[in-house]
Amino acid sequence: MVCQGKMKKLSWKIWLLLIILVLSLLSIFGMPPTFLKKGVVITSIDANSTAFEQGLRQGQIINFIDGNKISTIEDFSNALKDKFKLNESVKTIIQTNKVEVILFSKQAPEITVSGIQKTNIKTGLDLAGGSRALIQAQGEKLSAAQINDLVDVISNRLNVYGIADMNIRPVSDMTGNHFILIEIAGATPKDIEELISKQGKFEAKIGNETVFIGGEEDISSVCRNDATCAGIEGCYDSENGAFCNFRFVIYLSEDAAKKHAEITDKLEVNTTAQGKYLSEKLDLYLDDNLVDSLLIGEGLKGRVTTQIQISGSGTGSDRETAYDDAEKSMHQLQTVLITGSLPYKLEIVKLDTISPVLGKDFINSIFLAGITALLAVAIIIFIRYRKIKSSLALLFTSISEIIIILGIASFIEWNLDLPSIAGILATIGTGIDQQIIIMDEANQSKFLSIKQRLKRAFTIILGAYFTAVVALLPLLWAGAGLLKGFAITTIIGITAGVLITRPAFMDMVKRIED
Amino acid sequence: MQEETKNKFADWHDKNYKLLFLIPLTLLLFSLVYLGIFYYKNNDFIYKDISLTGGTSATISGEIDINNLEQFLSGKLEDVNTRKIYDLLTREQKAVIIETKSSAEETKQILEDYLGYELNSENSSFEFTGSALSESFYKQLLIAILFAFIFMAIVVFIIFRTFIPSLAVIMSVVADIIMTLALVNLLGIKMSSAGIIAFLMLIGYSVDTDILLTTRILKRQEGSLNERIFKAFQTGMTMTLTSLLAIVFAFIVVKSFSVVLSQIFLILSIGLCFDIINTWVTNVSILKWYVKEK
Numbered sequence: 001m002v003c004q005g006k007m008k009k010l011s012w013k014i015w016l017l018l019i020i021l022v023l024s025l026l027s028i029f030g031m032p033p034t035f036l037k038k039g040v041v042i043t044s045i046d047a048n049s050t051a052f053e054q055g056l057r058q059g060q061i062i063n064f065i066d067g068n069k070i071s072t073i074e075d076f077s078n079a080l081k082d083k084f085k086l087n088e089s090v091k092t093i094i095q096t097n098k099v100e101v102i103l104f105s106k107q108a109p110e111i112t113v114s115g116i117q118k119t120n121i122k123t124g125l126d127l128a129g130g131s132r133a134l135i136q137a138q139g140e141k142l143s144a145a146q147i148n149d150l151v152d153v154i155s156n157r158l159n160v161y162g163i164a165d166m167n168i169r170p171v172s173d174m175t176g177n178h179f180i181l182i183e184i185a186g187a188t189p190k191d192i193e194e195l196i197s198k199q200g201k202f203e204a205k206i207g208n209e210t211v212f213i214g215g216e217e218d219i220s221s222v223c224r225n226d227a228t229c230a231g232i233e234g235c236y237d238s239e240n241g242a243f244c245n246f247r248f249v250i251y252l253s254e255d256a257a258k259k260h261a262e263i264t265d266k267l268e269v270n271t272t273a274q275g276k277y278l279s280e281k282l283d284l285y286l287d288d289n290l291v292d293s294l295l296i297g298e299g300l301k302g303r304v305t306t307q308i309q310i311s312g313s314g315t316g317s318d319r320e321t322a323y324d325d326a327e328k329s330m331h332q333l334q335t336v337l338i339t340g341s342l343p344y345k346l347e348i349v350k351l352d353t354i355s356p357v358l359g360k361d362f363i364n365s366i367f368l369a370g371i372t373a374l375l376a377v378a379i380i381i382f383i384r385y386r387k388i389k390s391s392l393a394l395l396f397t398s399i400s401e402i403i404i405i406l407g408i409a410s411f412i413e414w415n416l417d418l419p420s421i422a423g424i425l426a427t428i429g430t431g432i433d434q435q436i437i438i439m440d441e442a443n444q445s446k447f448l449s450i451k452q453r454l455k456r457a458f459t460i461i462l463g464a465y466f467t468a469v470v471a472l473l474p475l476l477w478a479g480a481g482l483l484k485g486f487a488i489t490t491i492i493g494i495t496a497g498v499l500i501t502r503p504a505f506m507d508m509v510k511r512i513e514d
Numbered sequence: 515m516q517e518e519t520k521n522k523f524a525d526w527h528d529k530n531y532k533l534l535f536l537i538p539l540t541l542l543l544f545s546l547v548y549l550g551i552f553y554y555k556n557n558d559f560i561y562k563d564i565s566l567t568g569g570t571s572a573t574i575s576g577e578i579d580i581n582n583l584e585q586f587l588s589g590k591l592e593d594v595n596t597r598k599i600y601d602l603l604t605r606e607q608k609a610v611i612i613e614t615k616s617s618a619e620e621t622k623q624i625l626e627d628y629l630g631y632e633l634n635s636e637n638s639s640f641e642f643t644g645s646a647l648s649e650s651f652y653k654q655l656l657i658a659i660l661f662a663f664i665f666m667a668i669v670v671f672i673i674f675r676t677f678i679p680s681l682a683v684i685m686s687v688v689a690d691i692i693m694t695l696a697l698v699n700l701l702g703i704k705m706s707s708a709g710i711i712a713f714l715m716l717i718g719y720s721v722d723t724d725i726l727l728t729t730r731i732l733k734r735q736e737g738s739l740n741e742r743i744f745k746a747f748q749t750g751m752t753m754t755l756t757s758l759l760a761i762v763f764a765f766i767v768v769k770s771f772s773v774v775l776s777q778i779f780l781i782l783s784i785g786l787c788f789d790i791i792n793t794w795v796t797n798v799s800i801l802k803w804y805v806k807e808k
Contacts, residue, residue, distance in 0.1 A: 470665035474658035
């Protein structure tokens with residue numbers, strides 16, 4: 001044949017496939033490959049903690065603690081296990097790939113870690129664990145602008161509360177409903193529901209008059225994480241268990257302080273057994289529920305005071321749970337005092353909290369499923385064609401396709417969730433189908449040149465491609481985007497198929513046939 | 515020898531293909547009647563699981579006796595369903611899944627009462643969907659399927675530009691969907707949102723073989739009509755069988771751990787089986803008829 005010399009060389013289509021394959025592998029494993037890195041990676045860190053202030057961040061890799069090498073999660077927990085038993089302040093030196101920090105604390109640093117990901121592939125919440133909430137304004141249809149404001153307020157609130165690793169964004173669905181989607185990676189904060197759905201309308205009233213409300217307009221700062229002006233005062237047993245009181249100081253703005261002076265000026269002084277107090281109390285309301293009533297000392301009458309002490313309590317079946325409850329309530333109250341209330345009443349329409357533990361087994365099983373399925377395909381293909389070269393080429397192409405999809409997914413940082421994985425499996429299925437069409441067309445109508453035969457195969461494949469793409473499009477908008485992953489991975493996969501792998505496979509078949 | 519049987523079969527097929535068409539037609543009619551009765555009884559096309567009705571799905575790690583649990587929960591929670599998750603190789607139980615229409619808080623409380631320990635994000639997962647949201651999900655998914663179908667039909671018409679053959683392709687896809695839906699309901703499967711996606715995938719898989727068949731028959735000249743059909747059948751069957759086998763194997767593996775994926779695979783395997791009938795009997799019969807009439 002004339003073109004024999006040419007055919008010895010790999011065609012540009014095969015080269016293109018090989019180059020894309022290498023790029024995909026680089027995108028999946030990174031350079032240098034992540035599986036060569038040693039240490040544990042920080043998955044979450046309390047944004048209010050000293051460790052955070054010192055420069056530890058989520059995503060950093062811890063290599064040493066107190067000079068001991070940390071390679072696994074066991075190393076990490078062993079390094080910290082016995083240090084904090086005595087409830088004394090101890091020194092901890094943590095060395096990460098970015099910073100070295102020295103902490104003095106009574107408790108272990110508030111960070112969670114995990115082993116280093118072997119790849120750059122990001123898994124969705126349903127596999128990696130975390131929480132996801134879809135919220136909607138109650139009884140109101142909000143405009144896109146209103147939704148964006150709400151997103152700002154909520155993310156501010158979560159930040160102030162100390163949640164660092166989150167993703168919050170507006171989403172809408174086919175029927176024009178607007179939602180806010182909140183995704184928090186890693187462990188789920190216990191009070192997530194209250195944090196995101198409580199309006200957090202805080203009001204301090206004397207009689208019927210509002211003195212100040214939550215938010216920066218009236219409150220210039222709130223004391224937290226400082227035992228001198230915030231903390232649990234004491235715990236007491238009660239009939240139904242126990243309760244603990246908390247208190248913390250807030251600083252009012254000039255205007256709010258003046259208002260306080262005006263209102264208290266009008267009050268009378270009552271003398272009681274406990275001392276001299278004003279005739280009305282300062283009532284604290286959270287979302288229209290009375291949280292606490294504070295007696296106002298005689299000395300505050302008519303005085304412009306910026307410093308106010310807020311108090312409240314937590315209850316529980318025993319002192320320990322009451323303590324936790326009080327701490328939680330204090331933290332929540334501090335958060336809404338800083339961030340102010342949400343402009344609308346919200347409703348959680350979907351809330352998923354996924355344990356990170358089960359997801360790990362999941363991924364292994366999915367791999368097993370994929371390999372079994374591919375083996376099954378290989379067997380049929382070999383039985384049908386009895387051509388080892390073509391069958392291997394077919395398998396190679398299908399595996400390349402998986403690698404390319406994963407490569408693109410890690411490149412665009414797409415989180416692979418279960419629908420996405422179903423999409424990958426679907427793509428491989430249709431991919432193999434189309435390769436079978438190519439193999440069969442190549443073996444048919446021998447009076448046509450191989451090029452013409454393959455061109456025919458490609459028209460069938462293009463037809464199948466377009467029907468598949470248009471069938472997937474509606475899914476991008478249905479269901480507030482929660483099933484988008486399926487459409488995205490499938491469209492990536494079949495497009496890569498038509499543009500890259502299928503033409504390359506045709507050239508491979510051409511080489512083998514010639 | 516092989517040629518002879520092939521020819522014999524071709525002769526037989528030439529005589530009987532119209533009669534053969536009655537098989538899928540009967541199946542289709544039966545499915546339609548069944549679905550009609552089903553709709554009349556249930557006021558819906560499918561049995562919906564909690565992802566479409568709203569409710570809670572809780573996954574709790576550990577070896578928990580599923581029978582005792584179910585007994586304890588029935589009556590306390592609305593519409594309870596429990597399932598095991600196990601290791602495929604060792605058969606060791608890893609977790610239980612509890613599905614109920616009750617709220618997440620209520621479910622958690624009652625489960626904690628039964629288990630006697632606190633459920634946190636280490637030992638459990640909770641997924642809650644409000645009923646209004648799932649209802650709107652369901653509607654949107656149905657619309658998505660409808661649009662997918664219409665778009666697919668338009669592309670098919672554009673590819674073939676002839677009315678009857680295009681219609682035959684679309685009809686065999688419709689038949690696939692309807693027969694699969696009927697069998698899924700007959701088996702009493704509660705469908706999830708993922709199950710509806712499986713129908714979307716089914717549209718893609720089943721239209722592939724139909725496009726192959728129609729292209730080979732209408733756009734090729736070499737060989738007799740029967741030869742072309744037979745060649746297309748060889749290719750198409752290889753396609754469907756590889757897909758089917760891969761899906762069945764994958765189904766066996768994922769059945770142990772993922773409700774979502776196993777439902778997708780189950781529906782796809784049912785659909786692919788019907789696709790064999792609908793491509794190689796329904797579509798072939800109509801096409802043969804069309805070509806011979808012309």
